[in-house]
Amino acid sequence: MPGKPSNLEQFWQELKRRRVIHVITVYASAAFVIIELVGNLAEPLNLPSRLPTIVVIVLAIGFPLAIILSWLYDLTSEGVERTKPLNEIKDGERSTVPNAWKIATYVSFVVIIGLVVFNVMGRGNQIRPGDIQSLLILPPKNYTGDDQLDIFISGMHSALIIDIGRISEINVISKTTSDVYKDVDMTISQIAAERGVDVLLEPAVFCMGDSICIGLNMITRDEKQIWFAEYSEPKSNILNLNNRITKQIADEVKITLTLDQERLLAESRTADPDALDAYFKGLFYYEQTGKENIEMAREYFELAIEIDPDWAPPYAGLQRVWGALTFFGYIPQNIGHPEMYKYFQKTLELDPNSANSHFIKAQISAWHEWDWETAEREYLRSLELNPNDALCRMFYAHLLMILHRSDEAVYQAQLGLELDPLRPLVLGLYGVVMTSERDYQSAIEHCEKALSIDPDNKFAPGPLAYAYRFSGDTLKWYEIWKKGLWRTDDEYFASLDSIFHEHGYQGVIEERIRVNEEVYKNGGHISFRDQAERYCAVGKYDKAVDYLEKACERNDGMMAYTSTDVIYYPELKYNPRYIALLKKMNLPLPEE
Secondary structure (H helix, E strand, O other): OOOOOOHHHHHHHHHHHOOHHHHHHHHHHHHHHHHHHHHHHOOOOOOOOOHHHHHHHHHHHHHHHHHHHHHHEEEEOOEEEEOOOHHHOOOOOOOOOOHHHHHHHHHHHHHHHHHHHHHHHHOOOOOOOOOOOEEEEOOOEEOOOOHHHHHHHHHHHHHHHHHHOOOOOOEEOOHHHHHOOOOOOOOHHHHHHHHOOOEEEEEEEEEEOOEEEEEEEEEEOOOOEEEEEEEEEEHHHHHHHHHHHHHHHHHHOOOOOOHHHHHHHHOOOOOOHHHHHHHHHHHHHHOOOOHHHHHHHHHHHHHHHHHOOOOHHHHHHHHHHHHHHHHOOOOOHHHHHHHHHHHHHHHHHHOOOOHHHHHHHHHHHHHOOOOHHHHHHHHHHHHHHOOOOHHHHHHHHHHHHHOOOHHHHHHHHHHHHHHOOOOHHHHHHHHHHHHHOOOHHHHHHHHHHHHHHOOOOOOOHHHHHHHHHHHOOHHHHHHHHHHOOOOOOHHHHHHHHHHHHHHHHHHHHHHHHHHHHHHHHOOOOOOHHHHHHHHHHOOOHHHHHHHHHHHHHOOOHHHHHHHOOOOOHHHHOOOHHHHHHHHHOOOOOOOO
16 A cells, blocks of 8 residues: 655645646746847847846746746636645546646757757857956067068057956956067967967958058967958057957957946047057057166157147056156156156046056055055056056055955965966066965066066066075075175175175175165165165164164155065064054054
8 A cells, every 4th residue: 555645745746736847847948948049139130238138137037936826826728717725626626737738848848958959069169158268369460561560560469458458357468478479389279278368369460551451360279260350440540449349359259248348448539640659659668678668668658648638548658657667766756756646647637447547546555655545446446447457466466465465465466477477577576475475485486487588677586585585595595686786896796705605694684784874874875674674684673663764754665565474573563663653654563
């Protein structure tokens, strides 16, 4: 004798009796068909880009309503009737499923299976939303026959990377890394594998005069073409063309632009052709290393402003120029920062949506004004406008490191490194974050990579020397540190070598303290912060704080790093004057 059905079995039988299972099957099939139709017809019929999303939301809301209604009511030959509860059914009555329901259910099963097979097998080569997450734009090929146009074309390349980089849903590799693949003997798949990107964009320039003729070819990492287009545009319209290209790429890789992104890409951006020529040349030289190239960039940006004083991008370029001259120590901060601020204000006046201006404002707020709240707000706004700015992400990581938000700092630093993994400055800045995290081996690896790319790089040796010092390898520290000394006479180096071999690291530091005290006594300029660090290294902590206070009075931008663990915290974290200095700068206090 069969046992009494379980509660689960009874519930299942009730679902079938009330046609709920049939309704679920038919609804799912119909919804699947509707979603497919809207998705396939949205582009050719130029329907709103958000329509597929709206349809999915409406169908999702309707699903539980359909289930509830199917439980309460039944569709019969006599119309819609309330479904009788089980206890109201008389003996002998039998609930039968109408043939129409059976047929609809079977057809629905077939439709669902067919659509699943079609999506899995029939669309294996089609791009779906989320498939493409990273893009590398190769250096454009110059088919004009005029090599003198290479500098202008390189500037076009920079501008295209910046403009496409405004799409937050895709990582766009920065120009420094992209330039490595100019004229290399590598296949598309090899480049994609080396950089870990999903697609590559191959630009080519065919003519350049009053008009520019360019072609764009987008290829997947397995060398399948996604999209190809050719354009012929007036030279003055090249930035508007970049907007159109950006929107087209978003369409091709199935990215739904936000309303803000659509608004920015709809803005008209034209420029005087001669100003554009000077601006692109300025971008080219800015991407190079060394003071001479930065000065050349400044000259071209100033020329662009002279030609078209109401055009914002050259002012934004000058912000970066003065920032770079100050950052690398080519000019003092009291000269560089006012120039940065002047061009920051002018750029925002002409273009409130300039990501570059918000970046410069963040730099000034953090390293000059020590206004951490404003700095973070400006970094975030800059990244909102251009989420693929590797340098902005890396400096934001430094701000987070300074504020003791370690996990966030590492995350932002890794994002910046992914976007521009072959830029020496990015590698050096990443090394600083790794040193702060006490991952000295990673810091050494990335700083040495920076120097292998550019042996004359001015930034990477500093963090590399720190990493070796804190890792305990004072010999390597000494070799790197000595190369950075301004004084180069053989006699002095010989005396330093003798001191290092006899007294080691401590002896060299004491010698540098003596030399710098002598320079300062005679009216010369020294870095108060560096002198504080030396006194801290030899255990003279009161003298160290003396010089930290002097550096604070001088408004030394590097004082922003005073709160980081590696240099000062282990020795000074209980020093009341040091604590007072941190409070004065609104920096995090040492953790107990």
